[in-house]
Amino acid sequence: MxxxxxxxxxxxxxxxxxxxxxxxxxxxxxKAPDTPYRILFQSMAGKVQFDHMEHVGDYGLACNDCHHNLSEGEKEPETCGSCHLPDADDPIKRSEAFHNQCIGCHKDGGPTKCNGCHLL
Missing domain, CATH: 1.20.5 (Single alpha-helices involved in coiled-coils or other helix-helix interfaces)
Structure with a gap:
């Protein structure tokens, strides 16, 4: 004992x-990075993992390529709902906005099938 x-x-x-x-x-x-490495979007069709560093670093996208209302020198983008008001007469759905934004670029290269982005 x-x-x-x-x-x-x-x-x-x-x-x-x-x-x-x-x-x-x-x-x-x-210290938390100034730019996020990966972002996970929730979706009914399966979560979408967006590799921010790959798109910015490897493909050379500028912030304004995706964050279309980002002011010069502004680091933190506003939420989509701050301009695209959910209670508007004809609000654009979040899924439609992402599909328009992402698929438009992916036509030139990158995955275009659902399971290329959506983690089913």
Whole structure:
């Protein structure tokens, strides 16, 4: 059997190690990137994983190619609903907007079939 001193020492070491881990994580955690790496869109036809870095870095797309109302120097795009009001007489559906935006570019290259983007 272990003595109370050994148990107390084990608890103390555990607590100290836990504190070191928490403080180390808080002090040295990575800063969130300015540009997201991947974005996951929810969809009735299956989730769509959009690799932001691939489209911007590899294909050389500018922010305004997708975020069409992004002002010069603005880093954070507004939500689509801030301009395309959901209570308008004829609101464009979110799925239609993405399909128009994405499929338009993908005609020149990239997946064009549903399962090329939708994770079914």
């Amino acid at each position: 272990t003595s109370n001193k050994e148990k107390l020492l084990a608890y103390a070491i555990t607590i100290v190690m836990l504190l070191i881990g928490v403080v180390g994580y808080a002090a040295f955690s990575e």
